[in-house]
Amino acid sequence: xxxxxxxxxxxxxxxxxxxxxxxxxxxxxxxxxxxxxxxxxxxxxxxxxxxxxxxxxxxxxxxxxxxxxxxxxxxxxxxxxxxxxxxxxxxxxxxxxxxxxxxxxxxxxxxxxxxxxxxxxxxxxxxxxxxxxxxxxxxxxxxxxxxxxxxxxxxxxxxxxxxxxxxxxxxxxxxxxxxxxxxxxxxxxxxxxxxxxxxxxxxxxxxxxxxxxxxxxxxxxxxxxxxxxxxxxxxxxxxxxxxxxxxxxxxxxxxxxxxxxxxxxxxxxxxxxxxxxxxxxxxxxxxxxxxxxxxxxxxxxxxxxxxxxxxxxxxxxxxxxxxxxxxxxxxxxxxxxxxxxxxxxxxxxx
Amino acid sequence: xxxxxxxxxxxxxxxxxxxxxxxxxxxxxxxxxxxxxxxxxxxxxxxxxxxxxxxxxxxxxxxxxxxxxxxxxxxxxxxxxxxxxxxxxxxxxxxxxxxxxxxxxxxxxxxxxxxxxxxxxxxxxxxxxxxxxxxxxxxxxxxxxxxxxxxxxxxxxxxxxxxxxxxxxxxxxxxxxxxxxxxxxxxxxxxxxxxxxxxxxxxxxxxxxxxxxxxxxxxxxxxxxxxxxxxxxxxxxxxxxxxxxxxxxxxxxxxxxxxxxxxxxxxxxxxxxxxxxxxxxxxxxxxxxxxxxxxxxxxxxxxxxxxxxxxxxxxxxxxx
Numbered sequence: 222x223x224x225x226x227x228x229x230x231x232x233x234x235x236x237x238x239x240x241x242x243x244x245x246x247x248x249x250x251x252x253x254x255x256x257x258x259x260x261x262x263x264x265x266x267x268x269x270x271x272x273x274x275x276x277x278x279x280x281x282x283x284x285x286x287x288x289x290x291x292x293x294x295x296x297x298x299x300x301x302x303x304x305x306x307x308x309x310x311x312x313x314x315x316x317x318x319x320x321x322x323x324x325x326x327x328x329x330x331x332x333x334x335x336x337x338x339x340x341x342x343x344x345x346x347x348x349x350x351x352x353x354x355x356x357x358x359x360x361x362x363x364x365x366x367x368x369x370x371x372x373x374x375x376x377x378x379x380x381x382x383x384x385x386x387x388x389x390x391x392x393x394x395x396x397x398x399x400x401x402x403x404x405x406x407x408x409x410x411x412x413x414x415x416x417x418x419x420x421x422x423x424x425x426x427x428x429x430x431x432x433x434x435x436x437x438x439x440x441x442x443x444x445x446x447x448x449x450x451x452x453x454x455x456x457x458x459x460x461x462x463x464x465x466x467x468x469x470x471x472x473x474x475x476x477x478x479x480x481x482x483x484x485x486x487x488x489x490x491x492x493x494x495x496x497x498x499x500x501x502x503x504x505x506x507x508x509x510x511x512x513x514x515x516x517x518x519x520x521x522x523x524x525x526x527x528x529x530x531x532x533x534x535x536x537x538x539x540x541x542x543x544x545x546x547x548x549x550x551x552x553x554x555x556x557x558x559x560x561x562x563x564x565x566x567x568x569x570x571x
Numbered sequence: 572x573x574x575x576x577x578x579x580x581x582x583x584x585x586x587x588x589x590x591x592x593x594x595x596x597x598x599x600x601x602x603x604x605x606x607x608x609x610x611x612x613x614x615x616x617x618x619x620x621x622x623x624x625x626x627x628x629x630x631x632x633x634x635x636x637x638x639x640x641x642x643x644x645x646x647x648x649x650x651x652x653x654x655x656x657x658x659x660x661x662x663x664x665x666x667x668x669x670x671x672x673x674x675x676x677x678x679x680x681x682x683x684x685x686x687x688x689x690x691x692x693x694x695x696x697x698x699x700x701x702x703x704x705x706x707x708x709x710x711x712x713x714x715x716x717x718x719x720x721x722x723x724x725x726x727x728x729x730x731x732x733x734x735x736x737x738x739x740x741x742x743x744x745x746x747x748x749x750x751x752x753x754x755x756x757x758x759x760x761x762x763x764x765x766x767x768x769x770x771x772x773x774x775x776x777x778x779x780x781x782x783x784x785x786x787x788x789x790x791x792x793x794x795x796x797x798x799x800x801x802x803x804x805x806x807x808x809x810x811x812x813x814x815x816x817x818x819x820x821x822x823x824x825x826x827x828x829x830x831x832x833x834x835x836x837x838x839x840x841x842x843x844x845x846x847x848x849x850x851x852x853x854x855x856x857x858x859x860x861x862x863x864x865x866x867x868x869x870x871x872x873x874x875x876x877x878x879x880x881x882x883x884x885x886x887x888x889x890x891x
Contacts, residue, residue: 252690300670302610357869358878360610360670361817364810365862376855491806500674537689542682549675550657553667 233558234505234512237551238519245544249536259534263541266529267522273529275407279482280521281514282415283308286474287499288506288513289426290341290467294359295508296430297463298443303348303363304471305496306370307341309489311472313374314340315479316486319392320382329395334418334476341472342465344370349464353457359464367492375488388487398481413481420514422470427510429466439463471496501545504552520545575717581838582722586730589834591616591792593733595812596819596826597740598784602655603821604744605777606757606881610673611658612785613809614680618654619647619789621684624697624800627793631702639702640794644787651786652779654680659778663771666885677809685802696801704729704795729791736784737827744823753777757879760886770886788812814865821879833861 246256266273287304294301301307315337322329348362382389398413430436441449442459450456474495479486502520506512527541551558595616602609609615623643630639654676661672688697704727713723744750755763756773764770789805797804815833819825840857 248686252687302670302674351866351870355870357866360608361813361869362866364610365814365866368807368810368862369859372855372858376853490803497674497678500671501678504671537686539682539686539689542678543686546675546678546682549671549678550661550667553671553675554661554665556665556667 229555229559229562230507232562233555234507234516234552236558236561237505237548237555240551241544241548244547245540248543249540254536255534259530259536259540262533263523263526263530265533266526269529270408271406272408272410273525275403275410275412277518277522277525278416279410279412280525281517282413282419282481283474283477283495284498284502284517284521285416285419285514286422286470286477287495288502288517289422289499289510290345290470290474290496291499291503292506292508292510292513293426293430293470294463294467295503296443297439297459298446299349299352299460299463299467300360301345301348301363301464301467301471302360302500303345303366303468303496304474304499305492305494306363306367307344307468307471308475308478308493308496309370309374310344311337311341311475312479312486313377313475314472315396315476316389316392317382319396319480319484320390322396323393324395326395329393330398330480333392333396333480334473337472337476337479338469339472341475342469345468345471346461346465349461352464353460367496371489371492374486378486378488382486384485386487389485391484392480396480397484398477399484411482415477415481418473419477419517422473423510423514426470426513430510435462471499474499498545501549504549581835583726584838585831585835586722587727587795587834588837589831590727590730590733590795591788591808592812592815592830592833593737593827594788594791595785595809596815596830597737597823598781598788599813599816600740600744600781600819600821600823600826601753601777601784602781603777603816603882604757604879605753605774606760606879606884606886607659607662607774607778608669608673608883609658609778609781610670610813611655611676611680612673612781612813613805613807614673614677615651615655615782615785616789616792616809616812617677617805618680618684619651619786620793620797620805621688621697621789621800622647622650622786623790623793624700624804625691626790627700627702628698631700635702637702639700640704640790643794644790647786647790648783649786651782651784651789653782654786655778655782656775658782659775662885663774663778666887669883669885681802684800688800697799699799700793703798704791727795729795733791734827737823740823754879756886757881760881764886764888774886785809785812811861814861817878818861818865818868820868820877836860 249256249259267277287308290304291301315333318333318336322332324332344366348359348366351357351362352359378389384390398415400414403412404410430440438454438459441454442456446456498520502513502516506516523541527538530536531538595612599609599612626643626646627639630642635642658672658676661667662669689695692698706727708723713719744754752768753773756768756770760770792808793800811833815829816826818829836857840854
C-alpha cells in the first residue's frame with residue numbers, strides 16, 4: 222500500500238499542525254485571551270505586507286539549515302541534538318573569517334560560509350567518532366557538546382575578539398550577506414542573501430542522499446546497520462561522515478546569523494534555540510529536503526507572526542513555543558494520529 | 572588563606588549547588604532504569620522551578636511564612652509528576668520516540684512556564700520570594716571538629732534532604748521487590764512480562780517519579796538559590812543532572828556522587844577567583860568540566876558507563 226503511506230506522510234504533519242493550533246487556541250481561551258483575534262493577528266503578521274514576508278524568509282534560512290542538519294543525521298539513524306552547539310561553532314568561525322580575512326566579496330563570502338561548515342563538521346564529527354569507535358550514544362554526547370560549545374565560544378570571544386557590548390566587532394563589508402536591495406524591496410526588513418545559501422544546501426542534501434553512492438550507503442546504514450555491514454558497507458565511516466555533514470549544515474546555519482542577520486557574534490548567555498527548532502522542522506518535514514523547507518516556512522512564519530499576535534491581541538509570544546512543542550508531540554505520536562484516522566474512516570463507512 | 576578556609580568556602584557552596592542536581596538526577600535514575608529515556612528532565616525541572624516560585628509567592632500571601640517553601644516542594648512534585656505523565660503517555664502508550672517526546676517536553680515546559688508567568692504577573696519573571704530555605708547549623712553534628720565546620724555549618728536543610736533521598740532511592744531500587752521489578756523492566760521487559768510484571772505500569776511509575784523528583788529539584792533551586800523564576804533560572808541544570816546520572820552509571824549513589832562533584836565544579840567556577848592557585852585556571856575549564864567528564868566516562872576512559880539494556884525501546888507484547 223505505497224499510496225496510503227504516501228498519503229499519511231502528508232496527513233500526519235497537517236493534522237499535527239491543526240491539533241497544535243487547536244490546543245494553543247484552547248489554552249488562550251482558558252487564560253482569557255481571544256484565540257480568533259490572536260490567530261488573525263498571527264496570520265496578518267506573516268502575510269500582511271512585504272516587511273513581514275521579508276522577516277519570515279530571513280527567519281527561515283537558519284531554520285532550513287538546522288532542519289537539514291537534523292534530517293540528514295536522521296537518515297543515517299542518528300539523532301543530532303547537537304545542532305545548537307555546531308551552529309555556535311560555525312557562527313564563530315564565520316565571524317572570525319569575516320573580521321580577520323581580507324578578500325573581495327566573491328571569495329570572502331564563500332570562504333566564511335565554508336569556514337562555518339568546516340567548524341560545524343569538526344564539532345559534529347566528535348560525537349560521530351565516539352559513536353563509531355566507542356558505541357557511545359550520540360544523543361548524550363551531542364547534548365554535552367552543546368554546552369562545551371556554548372562556554373568555549375563565549376570564552377574565545379571574551380579573550381580574543383571582544384568589542385564593546387559583550388560582542389565581537391562587525392564583520393567586513395566584503396563578507397556580509399546583507400543586501401540593501403533585498404531590504405529595500407521588503408520595506409527595510411532584515412532580509413539577506415542567506416536564503417539562497419539555505420536553498421542551495423537543501424538541493425545539496427537531496428542530491429547527496431538520493432543521487433550518490435555515499436547517500437545510498439548512508440541511507441542503508443540508517444535502515445539496517447547489520448545488513449549494511451554484511452553487504453560490505455563501512456558502517457563506522459558512514460556514521461562519522463553523516464555526523465560531519467550534518468554538523469556542516471548546522472555550522473552554515475550559524476553563518477546565517479553571523480554573516481547575515483547580526484553581522485557579529487554576541488557572548489551568548491544561553492542557546493539560540495535555532496538548533497532545537499531544527500528538530501521540530503526536520504520531524505515535521507519527514508526528513509526530506511522539500512519537507513524541511515516547508516517546515517521551516519511554517520515555523521519561521523509562526524515565530525514572526527507571534528510578534529504581531531503579541532502587539533495586537535496581547536498574547537505572549539511564548540504561546541507559539543507551546544504550539545510548536547505540541548506539534549512535535551503529535552508528529553512523534555503519529556501512532557495516535559493513525560489511530561484517530563482509523564476511527565474517523567471507520568465512522569465514515571459504517 | 573589556609574587550606575581549611577578554602578575548603579570551608581568551597582564545600583558548603585558545592586553542596587548547595589548540588590542539591591537540585593541530586594534530586595533531578597535521582598528522578599532520571601527512576602525513569603531510565605525503567606527503560607524510558609528522559610531528555611525532558613530539563614523541562615520538568617524548569618516547570619518545577621516555576622511551580623515552586625508561584626507557590627511560595629502565594630504561600631507567603633496566605634501567611635504560610637516559613638512553611639511556604641516546604642508546601643511548594645510538595646506542590647512542585649505533584650505538578651512535575653503530572654507534567655511527566657505527558658511524556659509517559661507519549662513514550663509508553665503511544666510508542667513515540669522517547670528522545671523526541673523529551674525534546675517536546677522541554678519546549679512545552681519552557682513555553683508554558685513563561686506564558687503563565689506573563690499571564691499571572693504581567694512581567695517576565697515572578698516576584699522575588701522572601702521565605703527562602705535559610706542556612707542553619709545542624710545541631711550536634713556541627714560541633715564535630717573539622718568535619719562539622721565543613722559539612723554541617725551554614726548549610727541548607729534541603730541539601731541533607733537530597734542526600735537522604737538518594738539513600739532512600741538506593742534502598743528502594745536495590746533492596747525491595749518493587750526496585751527489582753523496576754530495574755528488570757528496563758533490562759529485559761519481555762522476561763519481566765513473562766514473570767507477571769506489568770511492564771507498562773512499572774514504566775509509568777518510573778516516569779512519574781522522575782517528574783516528581785525533577786519538579787522537586789526545580790523548586791529547591793528556587794527556594795535555596797535563585798529566589799524567583801525567570802526565563803534564565805533553569806538553563807542547563809536539567810541536562811547537567813542528566814549528565815550526573817550517566818556519569819553515576821545509572822546508580823542512585825553514583826548519581827549522588829556525580830552531582831556533588833559537578834556542584835563542586837560549579838562552586839569553584841563561581842568562587843575560584845578567591846582561591847590562590849585556582850585563580851590562574853580559566854573559568855571555562857571548570858564550566859565545561861562536567862560535560863567533558865561525562866563524555867570521557869561514556870567513552871570508557873573514566874570507568875565504563877553502560878545504560879540499562881532496554882533503554883529507549885518501547886515494549887510491545889509478543890514482539891520478538
